[in-house]
Amino acid sequence: MKKEEIQHLAKLSRIEISDDEAQKYTEDFDKILAYVDKIKELNKESSDDITIGNSSNVNVFRNDDDVQETGKYTENILKEAPDTHEGFIKVKKILNND
Amino acid sequence: MINLNELTIKKINEAFKSGEFTPADLVDAYIEQIKKENGDINAVLEIFNDAKEKASRITDFSNPMAGIPIIFKDNILIEGKTASASSKILENYTSTYSSTATTKLEQAGAIILGRANMDEFAMGASTENSAFGVTKNPIDIERVSGGSSGGSAAAVASNMAICALGSDTGGSIRQPSAFCGVVGLKPTYGSVSRYGLMAMASSFDVIGPITKTVEDAEIVFNTIKGVDEMDQTTAEGAGDSNTKKIGVPRNFLKEGVDEDVLQNFNDSLQKLEEAGHEIIDIDIPSLEYALSVYYILVPAEVSSNMSRYDGIKFGERVEGENLEDGYFKTRGQLLGEEVKRRIMLGTYVLSTGYSDEYYRNAWKARNKIKKDLEEKFKNVDVIALPTTPNPANKIGELKNDVMKAYLSDIFTVSANVAGIPAISIPSGEVDREGKKLPLGIQFMAPWFNEERLFTIGKEFEDVR
Numbered sequence: 130m131k132k133e134e135i136q137h138l139a140k141l142s143r144i145e146i147s148d149d150e151a152q153k154y155t156e157d158f159d160k161i162l163a164y165v166d167k168i169k170e171l172n173k174e175s176s177d178d179i180t181i182g183n184s185s186n187v188n189v190f191r192n193d194d195d196v197q198e199t200g201k202y203t204e205n206i207l208k209e210a211p212d213t214h215e216g217f218i219k220v221k222k223i224l225n226n227d
Numbered sequence: 228m229i230n231l232n233e234l235t236i237k238k239i240n241e242a243f244k245s246g247e248f249t250p251a252d253l254v255d256a257y258i259e260q261i262k263k264e265n266g267d268i269n270a271v272l273e274i275f276n277d278a279k280e281k282a283s284r285i286t287d288f289s290n291p292m293a294g295i296p297i298i299f300k301d302n303i304l305i306e307g308k309t310a311s312a313s314s315k316i317l318e319n320y321t322s323t324y325s326s327t328a329t330t331k332l333e334q335a336g337a338i339i340l341g342r343a344n345m346d347e348f349a350m351g352a353s354t355e356n357s358a359f360g361v362t363k364n365p366i367d368i369e370r371v372s373g374g375s376s377g378g379s380a381a382a383v384a385s386n387m388a389i390c391a392l393g394s395d396t397g398g399s400i401r402q403p404s405a406f407c408g409v410v411g412l413k414p415t416y417g418s419v420s421r422y423g424l425m426a427m428a429s430s431f432d433v434i435g436p437i438t439k440t441v442e443d444a445e446i447v448f449n450t451i452k453g454v455d456e457m458d459q460t461t462a463e464g465a466g467d468s469n470t471k472k473i474g475v476p477r478n479f480l481k482e483g484v485d486e487d488v489l490q491n492f493n494d495s496l497q498k499l500e501e502a503g504h505e506i507i508d509i510d511i512p513s514l515e516y517a518l519s520v521y522y523i524l525v526p527a528e529v530s531s532n533m534s535r536y537d538g539i540k541f542g543e544r545v546e547g548e549n550l551e552d553g554y555f556k557t558r559g560q561l562l563g564e565e566v567k568r569r570i571m572l573g574t575y576v577l578s579t580g581y582s583d584e585y586y587r588n589a590w591k592a593r594n595k596i597k598k599d600l601e602e603k604f605k606n607v608d609v610i611a612l613p614t615t616p617n618p619a620n621k622i623g624e625l626k627n628d629v630m631k632a633y634l635s636d637i638f639t640v641s642a643n644v645a646g647i648p649a650i651s652i653p654s655g656e657v658d659r660e661g662k663k664l665p666l667g668i669q670f671m672a673p674w675f676n677e678e679r680l681f682t683i684g685k686e687f688e689d690v691r
Contacts, residue, residue: 135571138571138574138575139567139571141574141578142530142558142570142574143537143555143558144558144559144562144567144571145555145556145559145560146559146567150564150567154567154568154571158575161522161629161630164519164522164630164633165519165522165589166519167515167516168519168520168523168585168588169584169588171513171516178591178594179587179590179591179594180594182430183416183417183431183460183593184416184417184430184459184460184462184646186459186460186461186462189459202324206323208321209321209542210539210540211539212544218539218540220539220550220553221547221549221550221553222549222550223550225549
């Protein structure tokens with residue numbers, strides 16, 4: 130894996146990493162991918178079960194009753210946000226003016 | 228003076244009933260012990276100052292957990308208390324609700340003493356990835372306590388609480404339990420609700436107990452288990468207590484296992500055979516692929532689950548020039564090296580062009596492993612393996628070898644990949660530089676057959 134590829138993955142993951150970090154991850158990824166690559170051997174000879182999920186439960190529903198009172202958790206949840214304004218969570222501007 | 232070293236949950240319950248000491252006395256004794264021992268070990272991040280007051284209100288001891296002090300891993304929510312997952316990004320986060328496990332334990336009368344150190348967001352096998360310093364092994368403070376529930380295991384081993392909760396995604400309860408010489412149970416996937424457990428890999432995670440005895444693990448498990456409408460993957464299943472036939476996947480033990488660990492494992496099996504068990508060699512070739520499955524699917528789920536840490540909704544934030552720059556800076560500066568590694572690895576295996584090759588292939592292999600285990604359990608009641616391929620490592624020993632660190636989960640990940648229950652029980656010690664380091668033996672059982680693990684665990688405690 131190249132350093133540029135690691136920087137691309139970091140970008141996709143919204144993580145800022147330094148050049149030194151990218152270099153270290155390059156080596157780690159090579160080792161990890163070399164190991165997990167053996168997964169391909171197993172599937173040549175076996176298993177075509179492509180189910181995804183680790184629970185035998187299917188379509189679990191519950192009634193939408195016992196609804197909590199409005200605003201019960203609002204104050205506590207807002208307290209955990211880094212920046213709020215009059216009951217809203219505040220973020221920086223998303224669109225640039227130009 | 229309460230002798231903390233000789234207690235079990237049942238003995239405490241008897242002492243409460245007879246009036247020998249009160250829950251408040253016991254809280255005092257454990258807090259004194261934490262203050263004495265924690266400086267060297269760094270197992271406990273915070274002692275809850277309302278523990279004694281809560282304990283003094285417990286007067287009905289009909290529930291075995293009434294007044295029992297317990298320590299929580301730092302990723303299980305307790306309303307109004309800090310839960311940081313040992314990460315800078317949640318350093319000052321206060322839980323806005325309680326986990327189902329918390330609620331069940333509080334209803335039973337248990338007293339939550341404090342929160343325990345861990346690898347950041349449960350990613351790691353040594354607690355060296357904690358943002359708040361490594362938890363040292365109480366038996367040899369030059370060595371790691373294991374992880375990711377290292378604080379919980381070290382706390383129980385050094386008498387800071389009679390029991391603790393951990394979470395297990397690939398061995399995070401059993402491996403530190405083996406390294407610290409205590410009992411660790413990873414329950415069946417879905418038998419304990421994940422509501423209020425910080426998500427790492429949602430198709431693998433489960434909460435479980437760390438205790439000194441198998442009986443204590445059983446008592447805590449029976450308190451926290453059960454179907455929960457807040458977690459739609461929870462379920463119940465039928466089980467039994469058959470333990471006569473013990474399967475041993477010998478081929479899996481051919482390489483990479485410390486000689487003393489292998490010797491100890493074989494001695495343990497011999498004792499069980501002398502006690503009337505039948506030891507049967509079994510071969511499950513697909514087990515060799517369990518670690519690969521794990522290190523593809525877990526990072527994939529991690530990369531999705533960790534996207535919630537964006538510096539906006541909760542947790543800490545590093546200001547950026549605009550919204551997106553804020554994401555990059557917050558995640559880049561406040562998440563640790565291992566967490567970032569797994570997020571990026573997950574992003575890689577899920578990306579276009581690689582998701583078939585890695586992600587889908589890993590699910591196929593996972594299904595094959597489950598099927599193979601189901602087949603083997605028709606012929607054996609439990610499967611035995613050493614819990615870890617070696618005793619506790621020195622602190623820093625695996626710091627620069629990521630794959631070697633990952634391989635320390637080789638014997639534990641299979642249970643998480645398949646979703647079956649497994650328990651680690653102390654099986655003896657090995658001499659290393661004048662210290663007697665604990666080892667663990669692991670038993671695995673079919674889905675929802677925790678009872679088999681408790682049965683064979685108690686038998687093993689008698690013969691070891």
